[in-house]
Each structure stands twice: as C-alpha cells, then as structure tokens.
Amino acid sequence: MDFRTACEETKTGICLLQDGNQEPFKVRLHLAKDILMIQEQDVICVSGEPFYSGGGAEHNIPVVISKISKEQRAELSGLLFIGDAILQINGINVRKCRHEEVVQVLRNAGEEVTLTVSFLKRAPAFLKLPLNEDCACAPSDQSSGTSSPLCDSGLHLNYHPNNTDTLSCSSWPTSPGLRWEKRWCDLRLIPLLHSRFSQYVPGTDLSRQNAFQVIAVDGVCSGIIQCLSAEDCIDWLQAIATNISNLTKHNIKKINRNFPVNQQIVYMGWCEAREQDPLQDRAYSPTFLALRGSCLYKFLAPPVTTWDWTRAEKTFSVYEIMCKILKDSDLLDQRKHCFTVQSESGEDLYFSVELDSDLAQWERAFQTATFLEVERIQCKTYACVLESHLMGLTIDFSTGFICFDGATKVMCSSQLQ
DSSP: OOOOOOOOOOEEEEEEEEOTTSOOEEEEEEEOSSEEEEEEEEEEEEOSSSEEEEEEGGGTEEEEEEEEOTTSHHHHTSOOOTTEEEEEETTEEOTTOOHHHHHHHHHTSOSOOOEEEEEOTTOOOTTOOOOOTTOOOOOOTTSOSOOOGGGTOOOOSOOOTTSEEEOOOTTSOOOTTOEEEEEEEEEEEEEOTTOEEESBOTTSSOBOTTEEEEEOTTSOBOOEEEOSSHHHHHHHHHHHHHHHHHHHHHHHHHHHTTSOGGGOEEEEEEEEEEOSOTTOSOSEEEEEEEEETTEEEEESSOOOSTGGGGGOSEEEEGGGOEEEEOOGGGOSSSOOSEEEEEOTTSOEEEEEOSSHHHHHHHHHHHHHHHHHHHHHHOEEEEEEEETTEEEEEEEETTTEEEEEETTTOOBOOSOOO
C-alpha cells in the first residue's frame, strides 16, 4: 500500500507549562520529526574539569555535579551521577566549602581521587545566585526575551549546546577556567511514535482553553502546555498530529513486511472510547484501534509483538461492522470529531479524536479496509429464516444477493422475513 505523507513538521515556540501543582512557568517547545522537547531556560557552569559543578557554601548547599564530561574517568567509572552532592574528597570534608575551594581541592587531589557523594532528590537550585540590586543581566537576541532566569532557575541535567548565550554578572562566582552560560535545558523529552495528545481533561468532555498535553507510549506526560492563543494551540496540535501520523505510517510499512498480503495493517492509532456504563468514574478512556486484514482490533496499548495481536481486548470482522462519522447534531456531549462503529451484534462503540484531520484519516481507513476485505472474500453466505424455513443468503459482491433453501439448495425469489 502506498502511503504518501506530508512533510514532517519542525516547530519551535514559547509556551507555559503547568506540571502538577506548580505555578505555570515559561518553557520552549521544540518539535522534531520523532520527538517533542520541552526545555526550560537555565544558567549552568561550564569549565574544563572532568565534571562540571555548581553550588557551594556561598549558595547554602554543597557543591553539586551538574554535568559529566564524555569519555573522562568520572564517566567511565559509572559511579558518579548528575545531581550528586560532593561531601568529601579523599577524606576531606568539603560539605561547607565554597565552590572555588572545592575546585581547588579537586585539582590538588592527585591521580587517585576518592569522592563521597550523596544524591540530592530535589536539589535546591544552586543557580539561585544572590544578585546585586544593581545587577541586570540582559538576554541576548537568541534568547526568549525574558528577564534573567537566575532568580527562579533550578538544577537541570541536560542541555542543548547549540543554544547558548554567554552572560556575565559581577555577583557570579569567579574562578580561572569557569564560565557561566544561559542555555535552554531539556526538561522533558516525549517520543512521538505511538504517543497521544489531548485538549480534554482526562476522562471527560471538558476541553481546556488553548492548552493540551502529550503522553508518550510509556506513560510519560508532558504536563499541561498552555499556548498564547487559540491559533497557536491549533498550530501546535496540527504539527504534532502530522509527525505522529507520519511516524505511524512509516511504522506500519515496516510491520507489514512481516505479514501476508491479506493481513496487512491499513491504519492504527489512539482514540478515546466513550464508556457505555454511566456509573463509570471516567466517561472516556484511551483506546488503541487497528484496522488489519479482515479485522478491527481494540487494544489497551499499541501492539508491539506478533503475540500482542492475539491479545486484543475486542476484535470485529470488518465486513460485519459499519463506521459512521457523526454530525454535530449526533454528538452525545461536548466532544467534537466523533465516530461510531456498529457491530453485527448491534453494539455501538463511540469514539472521539482530537482533530478534523484525525477524523478524516479514520474515515478513509475504514473505507479502504472494507474495500480490500470485500475484494478479497468476494461472497459471503449467512443462515436466515424465510416463512419459518431455514434458508441461506449469499451476498455475492459481483452478482448480488442469492436466497436458497437450506435443505434442497433451491433458489427462492420470495420476500425475506
């Protein structure tokens, strides 16, 4: 099957992030082909040491390791981690030493260095530096245009070296070989393959205003991303949806190499299923749907292995279900972009997606899957009753309908009951 995909979206912009009970704070979103990066602006110490550190007695905390240089002994030992507070160096207690003093002790420690460290679960931000009242650190043209983040920045573990702005401030600790830089540091990385996003409060039909969240397949959540306007929010959602869709289609092509022609995946992705039990705490639950071969599969999570395909929550024959795209007048609540799937047993499944493009994609997928299955089976015979007699009904997609006596196989032209 030929998948022609749109170009991958690359997008960068400033938003607000609300994470748990914290107050919203400014972040930078960077959307790449297969990942969404959420970055926070911070100031870190850069030096030529095997590992970089910050803090010290002048900031009321021990010196904390903020970066470990690649291929140096500190990294190769596998014993030091970013966020470790240095308590002793070769038995010397440096817990209350100034940063420059700790650096000097390290330089004089010789070839064999024994460190006693303790990981700070929530390290006080060693970059909360005591600025002078007359100190104003203006950001460069490449920065977000906000005031200096020194007063509210925290300790972050990763950063992107392509986005650096060197700042100078008389109140920062000074030492030969040390340099302080403002950078956009990775706060959270969300892989896009099989991820899902939503504007709705989880489990409800209540839409957040100009806000959404992205949830990775492993459950890692972006937090609530608040955009500056409705247009900006839609732009982000469309861009994220495009990249997720492209990754999904590329993944389908790879998986289909392992399946015979009559078991190919047509499309798969996340929807929100409306619960039929009104007593449920959640009106909607995330559901992963897949149209493959002759079946519609309903999963709790994306299938990864061949064995996973045998463990679907529900399976329906494509030629025995009907997909209906709902008009606004048919919607059951405030969620837009909904469709139903009616099964042979009369069970109606109600699904919600986020965007018009998602809805159109599912409509095309159901049409394609139905056409391919009809083309494959050509005809299907069902048992039925005509005037209290057991009959057979054959639906031939080339010649039409044929009704015959179940015992004699004689064709009948009477009206079906």
